Amino acid sequence: MTSLDLRVYIEDTDAGGIVYHANYLNYLERGRTEWLRDKGFDQHSLFERNIALVVRRLECQYRLPARLDDYVTVETRAGAPRQYTVAFEQQIMRHGKLLFRGMVDIACIDATGYKPARWPEDLLSAMTLDSQNA
Template sequence: MTSLDLRVYIEDTDAGGIVYHANYLNYLERGRTEWLRTKGFDQNSLLERNIALVVRRLECQYRLPAKLDDLLNIETVAGTPRHCTVAFEQRVMRDGKLLFRGMVDIACIDATRYKPVRWPEDLLSAMTLDSQNA
């Protein structure tokens, strides 16, 4: 599991100071990007290898609102990888309380042809170790 702290800014909120629902997806994206970094990868290096990671399916559960100036914690856990997909469970927390939960299926694709491809061996190894330690 990786953890990312982030602050809610005015640009994240509606006129009432509540985080706009679609912005939670941005928070999840940042969480997965930082998860990748902890494994020694980044989006640019994968793209240089003609690999792109794309959202295949998304399930959201909104529990409590996040508000302007809240300090949030984004928790990211990878499941067991399959041939070219992996499911992430992600949680947006504030002071230990669950605000939002997302289940995100990510697919590994050829960045030129936009077709599914198997995980690169080094990334597959990193993901497998992470899912075993979760």
């Protein structure tokens, strides 16, 4: 699991100072990007290997609102990888309280042909290890 701490800025909120619903997806994206970095990968190196990671399916559950100036934590864990996809379990917390939960299926694709691609062995190993430590 990887954790990312974020501050909620005015640009993240609606007129009432509540995080706009679509911005939670941005937080999840940042969480998955930092999960990759934590495992020794980055988007550039994957692109150089002709690999792209794309959202295939998304399920969200909004529990409590995040507000302007809140300090929140995005927790990201990879599930057991399948041939071309993996489900990331993500949640956004504030002081130990669950604000948002997301399940995001990520597909591995060929970055030029946009067809499903098998996971690179090193990334597959990192996901498998993370899912086993759940």
